[in-house]
Each structure stands twice: as structure tokens, then as C-alpha cells.
Amino acid sequence: MSDFRIDFLRFALSCDVLRFGEFKTKSGRLSPYFFNSGLFNTGESLLKLGRYYADAALTSGVAFDTLFGPAYKGIPLVAALAIGLAEKGHNVPYSFNRKEAKDHGEGGTIVGAPLKGRVLIVDDVITAGTSVRESVEIIRAHGAEPAGVLIMLDRMERGTGTLSAVQEVESSIGIPVRAIAALPDVLQLVSGDAALGSYKEKIEAYRGQYGVQG
Numbered sequence: 001m002s003d004f005r006i007d008f009l010r011f012a013l014s015c016d017v018l019r020f021g022e023f024k025t026k027s028g029r030l031s032p033y034f035f036n037s038g039l040f041n042t043g044e045s046l047l048k049l050g051r052y053y054a055d056a057a058l059t060s061g062v063a064f065d066t067l068f069g070p071a072y073k074g075i076p077l078v079a080a081l082a083i084g085l086a087e088k089g090h091n092v093p094y095s096f097n098r099k100e101a102k103d104h105g106e107g108g109t110i111v112g113a114p115l116k117g118r119v120l121i122v123d124d125v126i127t128a129g130t131s132v133r134e135s136v137e138i139i140r141a142h143g144a145e146p147a148g149v150l151i152m153l154d155r156m157e158r159g160t161g162t163l164s165a166v167q168e169v170e171s172s173i174g175i176p177v178r179a180i181a182a183l184p185d186v187l188q189l190v191s192g193d194a195a196l197g198s199y200k201e202k203i204e205a206y207r208g209q210y211g212v213q214g
Contacts, residue, residue, distance in 0.1 A: 050080030062148035065117030067094035118147035
């Protein structure tokens with residue numbers, strides 16, 4: 001189980017989700033690596049992704065009763081996690097939201113299981129934390145408790161202040177954020193791969209300039 005983080009990064013690399021080189025981020029920084037979760041776009045990759053999410057959820061230390069995926073990116077992710085957990089013997093209900101309320105049929109903005117108990121929010125990454133904050137509002141409005149957030153990768157780099165986007169969410173909302181993998185795992189991956197070893201120094205320099213402590 002402890003090896004799933006590096007295995008996940010190798011999987012992401014094989015899907016071209018994780019790339020190494022020189023990439024300009026939205027903030028204008030030149031990053032030595034790039035992570036594009038939208039390229040998990042086949043049935044097989046989504047199935048495997050759900051298993052890695054399940055490993056991360058079960059080792060997160062976060063207790064949860066229900067899963068929630070914020071529209072739109074979180075919808076396939078929460079379904080994949082639910083399947084991954086079911087494969088491991090944990091049959092957990094899940095739901096997601098619509099962007100606009102439906103005024104016919106079952107109505108409302110929530111699709112799937114009712115939001116009850118402790119709810120784990122599932123997303124790809126946290127940049128500004130907007131979808132997480134919206135999810136927390138939705139969950140609390142339904143009388144449930146946001147238990148935590150599960151994402152794919154924590155880049156562990158500063159936002160506009162001294163904290164990372166993940167740390168800002170944990171500080172402002174008061175719930176834990178867990179990731180399948182984080183920056184130290186990326187460093188471990190390149191350190192153990194001869195083809196990627198040349199990126200170790202660049203990633204460490206980038207971390208020194210823009211990183212936060214875990």
C-alpha cells in the first residue's frame with residue numbers, strides 16, 4: 001500500500017498527465033514539471049485512477065460516510081473513487097452537484113445519494129480553492145459535515161502569500177486536504193529513474209524558490 005504514491009506518478013507519466021521539461025504556469029512561473037489531469041480520459045485510465053484514489057482515501061486518516069464530487073471535473077472522479085472503494089470492500093454512497101437547479105423530475109442541484117454524515121470532497125487539484133469552498137457550502141446547507149478533501153497532486157508551492165493553496169484551504173475552512181501524491185513523491189520518482197534524474201536539481205531549485213513546508 002505504501003508504494004501506491006510512486007506507482008500513481010508512474011501511471012500519470014505513462015498517460016502523459018505528468019510531464020517534465022519547462023512549462024509556464026498561470027502565475028508566470030517556469031516549472032520543471034506539469035500535471036494535466038484531463039488526460040486521464042479513457043475507461044482504463046479512469047478505472048486505475050479510482051483505485052489510486054481509493055488507496056489514498058483509505059490511508060488518509062479521514063473518516064467519511066459519503067463522497068462528493070463538485071461539478072464538473074469532480075463528477076467522473078467521485079464515481080471512479082466510489083468504484084475503487086467498492087473493489088476494496090467499501091461500498092460508499094456518492095453524489096455530485098449540478099451547476100443549475102433542475103425544476104422538474106427529482107429537482108434540486110444534487111444528483112446521487114443524499115448528503116449525510118461526514119462527506120469527503122473529491123477533486124483533481126487545488127489552485128485557488130474555489131470549488132472546495134463552494135462544495136463546503138453545499139454540504140453544510142444539506143446538514144452534513146465536510147470531513148476533508150482528496151486530490152490527485154499537491155504541488156506544495158506558495159500561492160499569493162506564504163501558504164500553499166492546500167494550506168490556505170486547510171486554514172480557512174478547517175478541514176484536512178489529502179493527496180494521492182505530493183512534491184516529495186515527485187522528487188523520489190525522478191531520483192529513482194535514470195531517464196528523469198536530470199530533473200531532480202531543477203525541481204529542488206523550484207521548490208526552494210516557490211515551495212512551502214509540508
